[in-house]
Amino acid sequence: MSFDVSNLYSATAEVFVAIMILAIMLATAFARDIARGLAYVLTQLTLIVATFITFFTLEATSDFAFSNMFVRDPPGGILKLMVYLSMMVALLYGRGYLADRKLDRPEYYLLALLTTLGMMVMITANHLLILYVGLEMMSLALYALVAFDRDTARSTEAGMKYFVLGALASGLLLYGMSMIYGATGGSLELSAVHQAVASKGVDKTVLLFGLVFLVAGISFKLGVAPFHMWVPDVYQGSPTAVTLILSSAPKLAAFALALRLLASALPELAGHWQSMLLFVAAMSIVLGNLAALIQHNIKRMLAYSGISHMGFMLMGLLSGGEASAAATGYSSAMFYAISYALMTLAAFGMVVLLSREGFEAENIEDFKGLNRRNPWFALLMLFVMFSMAGIPFFVGFFAKFSVLQAVIQAGHFWIAVLAVTMSLIGAFYYLRVVKFMYFDEPVDNTPLNASGELQVMLSLNGVAIALLGLMPGTLLKWCEGAMRAAFVVGG
Amino acid sequence: MTDIPFLSLAIWIPILGGLLVLATGPDTNARMARVAALLTAILGFAVTIPLYARFETGSFAMQFEELRPWIEYFNINYHLGVDGISLWFVLLNAFMTIIVVIAGWTSIQSRVAQYMAAFLIMSGLMNGIFSALDGVLFYVFFEASLIPLYLIIGIWGGPNRVYAAFKFFLFTLAGSLLLLLALIYLYNTTGSFEILEWHRTPVAVGAQTLIFFAFLAAFGVKVPMWPVHTWLPDAHVEAPTGGSVVLAAIALKLGAYGFVRFALPIVPDACREFTWLVVGLSLVAVVYIGFVALAQTDMKKLVAYSSVSHMGFVTLGFFLHNQLGIEGALVQMISHGFVSGAMFLCIGVLYDRVHSRQIADYGGVVNTMPKFAAFFMLFAMANAGLPATSGFVGEFTVILGAMQESFLIAFLAATTLILGAAYTLWMYKRVVFGAVANEKVAGLTDINRREFFFLALLALCVLAMGLYPFPFTDVMHASVNHLLEHVNGKMLPL
Numbered sequence: 001m002s003f004d005v006s007n008l009y010s011a012t013a014e015v016f017v018a019i020m021i022l023a024i025m026l027a028t029a030f031a032r033d034i035a036r037g038l039a040y041v042l043t044q045l046t047l048i049v050a051t052f053i054t055f056f057t058l059e060a061t062s063d064f065a066f067s068n069m070f071v072r073d074p075p076g077g078i079l080k081l082m083v084y085l086s087m088m089v090a091l092l093y094g095r096g097y098l099a100d101r102k103l104d105r106p107e108y109y110l111l112a113l114l115t116t117l118g119m120m121v122m123i124t125a126n127h128l129l130i131l132y133v134g135l136e137m138m139s140l141a142l143y144a145l146v147a148f149d150r151d152t153a154r155s156t157e158a159g160m161k162y163f164v165l166g167a168l169a170s171g172l173l174l175y176g177m178s179m180i181y182g183a184t185g186g187s188l189e190l191s192a193v194h195q196a197v198a199s200k201g202v203d204k205t206v207l208l209f210g211l212v213f214l215v216a217g218i219s220f221k222l223g224v225a226p227f228h229m230w231v232p233d234v235y236q237g238s239p240t241a242v243t244l245i246l247s248s249a250p251k252l253a254a255f256a257l258a259l260r261l262l263a264s265a266l267p268e269l270a271g272h273w274q275s276m277l278l279f280v281a282a283m284s285i286v287l288g289n290l291a292a293l294i295q296h297n298i299k300r301m302l303a304y305s306g307i308s309h310m311g312f313m314l315m316g317l318l319s320g321g322e323a324s325a326a327a328t329g330y331s332s333a334m335f336y337a338i339s340y341a342l343m344t345l346a347a348f349g350m351v352v353l354l355s356r357e358g359f360e361a362e363n364i365e366d367f368k369g370l371n372r373r374n375p376w377f378a379l380l381m382l383f384v385m386f387s388m389a390g391i392p393f394f395v396g397f398f399a400k401f402s403v404l405q406a407v408i409q410a411g412h413f414w415i416a417v418l419a420v421t422m423s424l425i426g427a428f429y430y431l432r433v434v435k436f437m438y439f440d441e442p443v444d445n446t447p448l449n450a451s452g453e454l455q456v457m458l459s460l461n462g463v464a465i466a467l468l469g470l471m472p473g474t475l476l477k478w479c480e481g482a483m484r485a486a487f488v489v490g491g
Numbered sequence: 492m493t494d495i496p497f498l499s500l501a502i503w504i505p506i507l508g509g510l511l512v513l514a515t516g517p518d519t520n521a522r523m524a525r526v527a528a529l530l531t532a533i534l535g536f537a538v539t540i541p542l543y544a545r546f547e548t549g550s551f552a553m554q555f556e557e558l559r560p561w562i563e564y565f566n567i568n569y570h571l572g573v574d575g576i577s578l579w580f581v582l583l584n585a586f587m588t589i590i591v592v593i594a595g596w597t598s599i600q601s602r603v604a605q606y607m608a609a610f611l612i613m614s615g616l617m618n619g620i621f622s623a624l625d626g627v628l629f630y631v632f633f634e635a636s637l638i639p640l641y642l643i644i645g646i647w648g649g650p651n652r653v654y655a656a657f658k659f660f661l662f663t664l665a666g667s668l669l670l671l672l673a674l675i676y677l678y679n680t681t682g683s684f685e686i687l688e689w690h691r692t693p694v695a696v697g698a699q700t701l702i703f704f705a706f707l708a709a710f711g712v713k714v715p716m717w718p719v720h721t722w723l724p725d726a727h728v729e730a731p732t733g734g735s736v737v738l739a740a741i742a743l744k745l746g747a748y749g750f751v752r753f754a755l756p757i758v759p760d761a762c763r764e765f766t767w768l769v770v771g772l773s774l775v776a777v778v779y780i781g782f783v784a785l786a787q788t789d790m791k792k793l794v795a796y797s798s799v800s801h802m803g804f805v806t807l808g809f810f811l812h813n814q815l816g817i818e819g820a821l822v823q824m825i826s827h828g829f830v831s832g833a834m835f836l837c838i839g840v841l842y843d844r845v846h847s848r849q850i851a852d853y854g855g856v857v858n859t860m861p862k863f864a865a866f867f868m869l870f871a872m873a874n875a876g877l878p879a880t881s882g883f884v885g886e887f888t889v890i891l892g893a894m895q896e897s898f899l900i901a902f903l904a905a906t907t908l909i910l911g912a913a914y915t916l917w918m919y920k921r922v923v924f925g926a927v928a929n930e931k932v933a934g935l936t937d938i939n940r941r942e943f944f945f946l947a948l949l950a951l952c953v954l955a956m957g958l959y960p961f962p963f964t965d966v967m968h969a970s971v972n973h974l975l976e977h978v979n980g981k982m983l984p985l
Binding site for chain 2: 386
């Protein structure tokens, strides 16, 4: 392994974020009086600068570094940008919420940056071990974040639950990786794994056994059935500011994990992992939608709806595979993941907006009469709910549309029928939220006193959902172009 | 011929105007909201007039076309255009919007801006449905129009409004999701979302059957056809007057329009194959729902069932596969738009005063409201299909068309003339004639100038269409003939 300084150029963003983490740690240790504000501002600044770095070092083709352990390609670039954006928005939404609960300690922002760094490494990894290191860096920081409200039983319980199950899933993933390593004669690098599998003489039994563990690990990180058990409890137990983080950026990183492990490293086994994902997707869509129907807690409802959304996303992923269809399938999945991140941020942002000191707006009933209390935010929440239900003109419709198009093109007609049937059931619980906001009179007439920045950002978020629904063309084209560059030879 | 994008204006003026009205905010600005809504509605109607004035009658081609790429990735275009089939629905929709705004002028006192905005936005979206020539554009408008109506029923509706709003939304969504799958399937086979392109593309017979049933589900629920009509009486009963008017006059037409724009030309062979099914369901709607209407005690429910029965006539006409049938059905659609809208407005006039829709709560209304009774008489007669009113033209033409196919179908269809007269006039008799039933009726005041205005306007339309239907049918001939040639001439080798 030779090292060349020019390798560092490819990892500028990662290196920058890592340095900033240390810098913020030191700064907040010394400037104790202003530590809370300082940590927040520096964290946002770090994310903004990282955005610029990643944006200006975007490449049209794949660029490998550190002896092929590290890859910078267009899908990775877009996903990283979306991760920064999600984190920035999530931290902004959560700030007032944390301050009200005296949780806005500098460590919160450090952990948020650490988890971001983990996601960045996951997205850029081209090596089984690096992927695992990124995944663990993301997960460990998230465990701590979930348990951040350490004086409440709910938060610590959620943290423990997440940690035990998450560690188990990481173990499964690592076990799967070790089998791939063994079966391919010692390949850890993804392109080497690909080549080894493509050449004959690989022990298929061990390989497939490993694949099962990989799919299980990925499913856990995405939070899809039957590895979804942690999702509702952890979403509900975490402080809402953490739920904001949990539900958005890590899903994008987990999507990258799936893309790297399944699409880049094991396209030869596409038939196998596609049928596994088919089962997982179908189960998530059914289970997520049915369970969401009976929830009273909005965080749990959104958690179950998230399970079904991830199932939809997997439908796009599993319709890739073949060379020509790869771009269509993977890009529809990426478009879905990005749209979902936008929608879930807005939805939990709305929960934060309605919460105040000493009051958690956790029940769907807390949305009662929102139209009377504040018509503008009721309208935005209406956008979010109809978007999640997949009604046009909102971005959620085109996300569902592109996934359905890909899955029908790939010939899985029955799962398309199942998915639309289930989204009909799903429409019911989204409509119920709209019903509480618009058809009912408010029980709680406290004026909303959220900070100005939260209100502005939430408005932008809601309007973006509508505007992307009117003009989804550009984002779709970016996703497709990125996937074509990465997966279609000569594309 | 012209560079002014009249269709885009007809779609976006009401939508943007609706957003402006929404911005007027709380009920303290209610007057401003009402005036702004009225101006927007009038402007929205004004831009549709050139569509008729400049329409080239002899041509079956799409006119006033606008074509711009929208989502190039999926080859989706912002493609608008009207032909003789869709032209009148755009005008009807824009016209009814004015009526609805005026009708809600004083009866809506809470969240006025939102009410007016919902109707305006809905009107724009429905113009989009009638003029879309791209499958996804059509679908997007079709689905999006559910949102305002859901809110209208749910916010301003009666005591059971939540149930009605959910039922309406979920029933319609259930059908249209299958439509979405059919559209995607067509895209994957043809590589295009152009409706006109699909008209030209032959589809394999097996796929035609599946697509036909997807269309039947989507449009059948919307029409609504028996046995999926049950959402309609609930929605009508709970909706505020304006909501019922738009629902009956325009929203039901969307389903029927879908049959002529999608089902007949895209899957003609399946349509012929399953003619028995659609004709059968239509006849059940005409005859059985006619009897159901007879048994109603709630005026709105009665008119709702009569709508189902009349729409059964429309689907029957489309699947007779002859010119009289299709043109009669189209005329019936327009006429039903005026008549059912007017019937709901009349019931609304009574409801505003007495706050009851029960027939039993009325009696002898003619003694206190003579002007109203005269208008109500005219609309009731039109609903029953009396000659010289618009209701007669469509029904009679469809029956003539049915006669060409089979005597039995014509015979069963013709029972509507008896049943329709029976349930409408019997209701009219119980409500309007007889001795003054109670103190509430005795204290009724006759219609004011505002109510007189919109009822008179509709009465003019109903009479004009009944006496001189030429302007309505004239524009249709070319398009309908073209459609028929297409449907009848295209049997695929099996």
